[in-house]
Amino acid sequence: MPSFASNFANKHVLITGGSKGIGRSIVEAFLTEGANVSFCARTIRGDEFSLFKGAINGARAVGSAVDISSPEEIKSWVDKAAKEFGRIDSVIANASPLIGEATAEAWENSFRADILGLVTLIDASTPFLEERVKASENASLVVISSMAGFEARHPVAGSPYSTFKRAQATLAKDYARKLGALGIRINSIAPGSIENPNITLPDGTVQLSQYQIVKRDNYPFYKSLLDAVPLARTGVPEEVANTVIFLASGLASYINGANVVVDGGMSLFF
Incomplete structure (x- = not known):
């Protein structure tokens, strides 16, 4: 029986929205597993992981500024990342513009990023993932959805966030039929209340997380x-990242089209 290991050493993973929050923890988790990471965000400084010392086997993270609502930018980034490391083994779709306004413009902008951007990312990555399958290796995608998409807990009623987070999980299930036939797995994760910490930048500046801002400004x-959480605590990003590592790895080789809830039991009736 093989050891309970992710076997991501010297592999290459793409992660959208990897500069902060859950995405940042996912990047660090893969670096700890020895995987090289190409991550993107709306803005990139270049020193996002300069203070992180947990990478093994010389694994490194390369950041790129990408607008996930732009198909051209997504395709260019995927091609560039594949060329940089010579392969793509897994793709983690984490980025979301977190648009909370209940306006027609907000719905359109969110649709372009959360849905069309996700479809573009999957389609652009598929040929590279197929190459891993042909080499008899693991190839997978993980989509980060949200429990807000299943229980409509977003603080702004009528905003696009809840609807499109539900749509992302459904989209992953539908693509599981298409990609599964190619030997590529795709699953989604629905995190609950994950308390993203503030980030201390290399220059000592503290960057407040969206979660901490909500906690400060809307404590009720x-x-x-x-x-609402039976465990009586919020989750931490590392707990989502650990789930990502499992689903993306060969340890989850027969899990395809699943939506894994990581919420401390908040949604016991889901």
Whole structure:
């Protein structure tokens, strides 16, 4: 029986929205497993992981500024990343513009990023993932959805966030039929209340996370989420990242089209 290991050493993983929050923890988790990472965000400084010392086997993270609502930018990034490391083994679709306004413009912008951007990312990555399958290696995608898409807990009613987060999980299930026939797995994760920490930049500046801003400015909403969790605590990004590592790796070789809930039991009736 093979050891309980991810076997990501010297592999290459693409991660959208990898500069902060859950995405940042996912990048660090893969570096800890020895995988090279290409990550993108709306803005990139270039020193996002300069203070991280957990990478093994010389694994490195390369960041690129990408607008996930732009098909051209996504395709260019995927091609560039594949050329940089010579392969793509796994793709983690984590980025979301977190548009909370209940306006027609917000719905259109969110659709372009959360849905069309996701479809473009999957389609652009598929040929490279097929190459791993042909080499009898693991090839997978993981989509980061949200429990807000299943229980409509977003603080702004009528905004696109909840609807499109649900749509992302459904899209992953549908693509599981298409990609599964090619030997590529795709699954989604629905995190619950994950308390992203603030980030201390290399120059000592503290960058507040969206979660900490909500906790500060709308504490009653934060408390309502906390009270709904049987474990009586919020989650941390590393707990989502650990789930990503499992689903993306060969350890989950027969898991395809699943939506894994990581919420401390908040959605016991889901």
